[in-house]
Amino acid sequence: MYHTWMRYFTPGPVHQQLGLVCLGVGLQHGLLPTVGPRTLDHHVAVVISAGSGWFREPDGRRTAVTAPALLWLTPGVPHHYGPDPAGGWDESFVDFAGPATATYTELGYIEPHRPVVPLSDTAAPRAAVGRIARAARRGNPLLEVETGAAVHELLVALRRARADTNAEGDPVLGALARDAFQPLSVAEHAARHGMTPAELRAAVRRGAGCSPKDYLLAIRLGRAKELLVATELPVAAVARRVGYEDPAYFSRLFTRRVGTAPVRFRAQQGRAVPGGWSNRIPDPEHPPTIST
Known part of the structure; x- marks a missing residue:
């Protein structure tokens, strides 16, 4: 039955x-x-x-x-x-x-x-x-x-x-996210975890479906957007905050991946966000509580 x-x-x-x-x-x-x-x-x-x-x-x-x-x-x-x-x-x-x-x-x-x-x-x-x-x-x-x-x-x-997925998240991905803003190469990230670059690539591909470079880039650009929108930090300072010592390289990379230059992105978002600039850099790990 x-x-x-x-x-x-x-x-x-x-x-x-x-x-x-x-x-x-x-x-x-x-x-x-x-x-x-x-x-x-x-x-x-x-x-x-x-x-x-x-x-x-x-x-x-x-x-x-x-x-x-x-x-x-x-x-x-x-x-x-x-x-x-x-x-x-x-x-x-x-x-x-x-x-x-x-x-x-x-x-x-x-x-x-x-x-x-x-x-x-x-x-x-x-x-x-x-x-x-x-x-x-x-x-x-x-x-x-x-x-x-x-x-x-x-x-x-x-x-x-999936039973092979850690409930707390993949430790390799978590460590990469934690260190994403440090000016480290993929090989240096791999060495920190006692892995070869090939092993790191396989682990990130398995966990996130992309390469370590793309995984780190997504985190860096996401943070850069937050800083551009919520602060008045110069673009060079934003670049350093997310791991790029060369602001010109950061601007080219941002423009290529986002489709608009950092300055223009800030201007577009600034016009759309009421209330003007904040004097506090947002902490993505501790969002504010919204009360009704």
């Missing part, structure tokens, strides 16, 4: 331009029937929150599945899976597609080569699935946008819930 609830959607061409669209959602539990062998033309995330079963890969290997776990079903790849016939399992699934799936795959949020992913917890992913299920009521005029937004949220929740 098993229980099942599911809805399927057909987003139009305009909604496809959102990058991600939800094609279906389901909640099931009990002695569910075996799925496949089959091949789909879109992605499916299957979250197993209780019970156990198996997953058979295209090469015939059979992998045990024990909750909490995630099954990645990817387009064009045959799959075959099911719960143990004795106890069954509890699952929720979301079908989705769109051009943003390529970027999420490149960043490591979707893992086509690891179809069975152990999870530490399923509360956050199931909450995202629940939002899709609630949005799926018939007649909801915001259906495609609400469900598409929730797919983005689901992918982030699944990334955080």
Whole structure:
């Protein structure tokens, strides 16, 4: 005996331009029937929150599945899976597609080569699935946008819930963020962690989906923007604060990555922010409390 609830959607061409669209959602539990062998033309995330079963890969290997776990079903790849016939399992699934799936795959949020992913917890992913299920009521005029937004949220929740992810964050990424404003090369950062540059690149790529240089640059430029907007520090002083001794190089780098020069960025933001300049440099780790 098993229980099942599911809805399927057909987003139009305009909604496809959102990058991600939800094609279906389901909640099931009990002695569910075996799925496949089959091949789909879109992605499916299957979250197993209780019970156990198996997953058979295209090469015939059979992998045990024990909750909490995630099954990645990817387009064009045959799959075959099911719960143990004795106890069954509890699952929720979301079908989705769109051009943003390529970027999420490149960043490591979707893992086509690891179809069975152990999870530490399923509360956050199931909450995202629940939002899709609630949005799926018939007649909801915001259906495609609400469900598409929730797919983005689901992918982030699944990334955080992976059992190989430290709940406190990746220590290598944390250390890089802490030292981001020091004028250190990638090789010097690697040496601080007892790693080779190649090992550091692999660790950052695995944790953040980018190179160490791009990871550090994003942090530096984000802080530079905060200082340009919230203070009257000269551009040269802002450059030094974020790790660049050469203000001309900083300005060229900022212009290339942001699309506008630091001085112009400050002018644009200054006109948009009421209240004028602050005499306090903002601390990104301790935002102010907003009272109502």
